[in-house]
Amino acid sequence: MAQTSYKPKEFKLSGLNGISDQTLEMHFSLYQGYVKNTNLLTEMIFELTQKKGASGKDPAYAELTRRLGFEYGGMVLHEYYFENLVAKGKGDPDKEIKQAMEKSFGGLENWQEAFTAVGEMRGVGWAILYQDPATQQLSNHFIALHQDGVPSGFKPILVMDVWEHAFMLDYKPSERGKYIEAFLVNTNWEVVNARLKNPAAARAAA
Numbered sequence: 001m002a003q004t005s006y007k008p009k010e011f012k013l014s015g016l017n018g019i020s021d022q023t024l025e026m027h028f029s030l031y032q033g034y035v036k037n038t039n040l041l042t043e044m045i046f047e048l049t050q051k052k053g054a055s056g057k058d059p060a061y062a063e064l065t066r067r068l069g070f071e072y073g074g075m076v077l078h079e080y081y082f083e084n085l086v087a088k089g090k091g092d093p094d095k096e097i098k099q100a101m102e103k104s105f106g107g108l109e110n111w112q113e114a115f116t117a118v119g120e121m122r123g124v125g126w127a128i129l130y131q132d133p134a135t136q137q138l139s140n141h142f143i144a145l146h147q148d149g150v151p152s153g154f155k156p157i158l159v160m161d162v163w164e165h166a167f168m169l170d171y172k173p174s175e176r177g178k179y180i181e182a183f184l185v186n187t188n189w190e191v192v193n194a195r196l197k198n199p200a201a202a203r204a205a206a
């Protein structure tokens with residue numbers, strides 16, 4: 001068996017401003033579910049492929065494959081999200097990211113307003129600051145669910161979960177703005193700055 005089996009990562013995030021430990025506990029267990037289902041789907045698809053059972057006309061094979069983007073996306077984006085959080089925030093946007101934001105958004109403040117606006121969009125998903133590695137252009141994106149709207153090959157620089165589970169224990173459904181403010185207070189800029197410079201922008205190893 002040559003399949004990669006992912007292991008859930010551990011994140012020590014207790015004491016965030018405005019995002020309770022109770023929310024984090026629930027959120028970690030949702031994340032672990034994505035890791036489990038990514039492994040399960042990968043295994044099932046591998047077995048079908050081994051048995052020459054891959055067929056786009058087979059609804060079972062098609063549905064397993066369709067779900068792969070959802071489960072992988074859920075696993076990977078949660079890892080980026082938890083990694084770019086730290087209690088009360090850490091560091092500041094450095095010179096390189098400020099320059100990139102000046103060029104792409106007309107400044108840090110403009111970027112933050114735009115990122116907040118993307119986070120407040122209706123529907124569940126993610127607000128993500130991406131960099132196009134080919135041009136270094138930055139852009140904010142709304143990713144519906146975990147997979148719809150991902151610009152292939154772009155590097156995630158800052159990832160914010162705006163599914164309701166990310167804030168509903170702490171805020172009312174109409175208070176997503178307050179959660180976004182809390183998220184920005186807890187942003188680990190040291191991680192964000194490093195992602196911008198890392199050519200691969202790999203997630204931290206487990």
Ligand SMILES: [Fe+2]
Nearest residue numbers: 161163165166
């Ligand atoms: Fe989430």
